[in-house]
Amino acid sequence: MEETKPQISQVEEVEQSNHRHHMLKDLAANEDEPQTPYQLGWRTILALLTLSMGNVCAALTNTTNTTTKFQVATVAKSPADAALASWIANGNFLVVLAMGPIFGSLGDRLGKKWFLVCGALLGVVGSVISGSAKEITHIIGGNILTGIANAGCIVSISCIQEIMPNKLRPWAMGVSQALASAFVVLGTFLAAAFVRDNTGGAGGWRWAYYFNGIIYGITSLSIALTYFPPPPVLRRHHVLKEIASSVDYIGILLMSGSFASLIIGLTWGGSTYAWDSKQVIATLVMGCVGLVIFGLYEGFIVREGILDHRLFQTMNFQILLFVCTIDGMLLLGVNVLYSQQIFDLFSENAVRIAVILSPYLITSTFGCIPAGLMALVNSQRLNWAYAFSTLFGIGTAVTTTIPVVALGLSIPSFLIGTAATVSISCRALGGIIGITTFTAIYNNKYASYVGAELAANTDAPVVVAESERAWKYVWIAVACLVAANGIAACFLKGVKPMMNEHVESALEDGKVREEQLA
Structure with a gap:
């Protein structure tokens, strides 16, 4: 009797380890697949491109953050104004974090198209307000409006996955992320060029906002004209009154x-x-x-709230939310802080800052080498900055694209809007925590080297040698976060059972679309 106990224990252990895998198989079994292969056509490809512009709009917001110093220098009228500078970026992130899950949950129930169209229109208004601002509070106010706009625009991430067969979702998200990253590179260089040339008079940074406003307008119009999805599953068999009462x-x-x-x-x-x-x-x-x-x-x-219990059918959802939070700290936090490091160590010229930042931005268009290598960068090692930021950009592309796809394939497809926007909120939360944490590490270390009085004097020139030492600790902290992300990812279960022919929102004429329109 005693001899059989280890065998029973081992069997139970194997069964428990496979439990989550079986749940993914059960999840896949509940996804209706077309009896004949679903044929992609021009409607889907065109919608993929226009919906990707929603992702572009949300990503472009970061390009104006790289000119924050120039914005503050133009409109700040007192030390109190300068102290508000962090809200130029954080005001936007905070609203995305708060509003994203609301729009995602409502989109799963009511449909997503008009959240996208109206959100992008609001982005035009917010960009114009920020670009024409005479006071720093007006810039922040405009960015809050673009934050609401981006909360609508990020719904496009779930729309892109819905219109594609499950097995093609990674390809579609890769296309979308590449397009967004390409626009980020373009936007960063344009913002730098506007600042350098002082386009439009004092405060050339204003045209970075105006450029974003133009992209928001194009996005709103193009989505309105090309994206005509069937009603979502949660709306097909319920009246609007029931849907409204079920919102958490x-x-x-x-x-x-x-x-x-x-x-x-x-x-x-x-x-x-x-x-x-x-x-x-x-x-x-x-x-x-x-x-x-x-x-x-x-x-x-509640069972069907913002964190709908059906999202937790596998452990992947929780793990990927953690991964997305760390990714936000890396992607958003590093994007803002690295441009600050370049300003301190290498150049105050806006275009040169963009050039040095470009290896990170460009390589994040395409797929992690430990970020601790960046801790070796100093003012005499510009070539190292190019090389290590290129490696870091490659790693960031992995954490930006793959978790979003894996998340969409780890939950019921009819809840993909809720899941995607919750993950984006986690990324925004990570970005704010990252900017705050990395800034605190740098400020504390820099102040300990040069003295609190000199560090607090915003008019004093940066002491380059001490700044180098302080930035080293920022990059060590980033490396630790990358390692934590890698460890968490080891516990994910493969989503191969979900890589099937299921299409959640068919755009092409045929039996699948007819059934979804019924």
């Missing part, structure tokens, strides 16, 4: 308020208020407590 309003309020409180505390800490001030402590505590309440509410009170 309490969960939305809890999540948005908690994230807002948390990010406000992180943004205030060390800049507007001291980290041990009652304002910072109160907002951070409220944010953390709110997230705990949100988790309990979603886990035990």
Whole structure:
């Protein structure tokens, strides 16, 4: 009897390890596949390109962040204005984080097209307000509007996956991400050129916003004219009144308020208020407590809320949310901070900054070497900066594209809008945490080397040797995050069972579309 116990234990262990794999097979079995192969045509290809422009709009926002120093220099009228500079980027990220899951959840129920079209139109308004701003608060206000716009535009990520057979989703997302990255490179160089040439008079950075506004307008019009999806599954058999009553309003309020409180505390800490001030402590505590309440509410009170229980049929969803959060810290945080390092160590010329930043941006168009190599960069090693940022860009492309596809193939397809926007919110949260954390590491180290008084003097020139030492610790922190991401990814289950012929939202005429329109 004693001899059989180890065998039983081993069998149970194997069964438990395969459980999640079987759940993916069960998930795939519930996805209806067309009896005859679904033929892609010009409608789908055209919609893929125009929907990718929604992804482009959200990505282009980061290009204006690379000119933040020039924006502050033009419109800041006091030290208090300069202290608001972090909100130029964070105001946008915060709204994306809060509004994204709302639009995703509603899009899964009502349809996604008009969230995209109206969001892009709002982006035009926000870009014009930021570009024409005379005060720093007006720039922030415009960026908040573009944040709402981007929360609508990122719904395009789930739309792209819905219109393709499951097995072709990786290819479609690769095309979309490549297009977005190409526009980011273009936008970065244009923003730099506008600043260098002082286009339009004082504050050439304004035209970076105007360029983004033009892209938002083109995107809104093109999606309106090319994207005609059937109603989503959750809408086909329910009236609008039932759909409206099923929206998780309490969960939305809890999540948005908690994230807002948390990010406000992180943004205030060390800049507007001291980290041990009652304002910072109160907002951070409220944010953390709110997230705990949100988790309990979603886990035990509602089943089809923002964190719909059907999203958790495999462990992949939780793991990929963590991966997306770290990716946000790397992609958004590094994008902003690396341009600052280039400014400190190599050049204050906007175009030259863009040139040095370009290997990272260009290679992230295409697929991780440890980011700790970047810690070896100093003001005498410009070639090293080019080489290591190229490697880092390749790794970033992997964490930007693959998790989004894997996430969409690890949950029921009719919830892909909710899942994708929650993951984007995690990425935005990671970006804000990354910018805040990396900035705090740099500021604390730099102040310890040159003294708090000199470090706080924004008019004083940067002490290059001490800045080099401080940036080294930022890149060591980034390397640790990359390692954590790699470890988490080891626990993911393969999504091969879901790589089938299922099409969630057929655009081509035929039996599949007729059934979905019925």
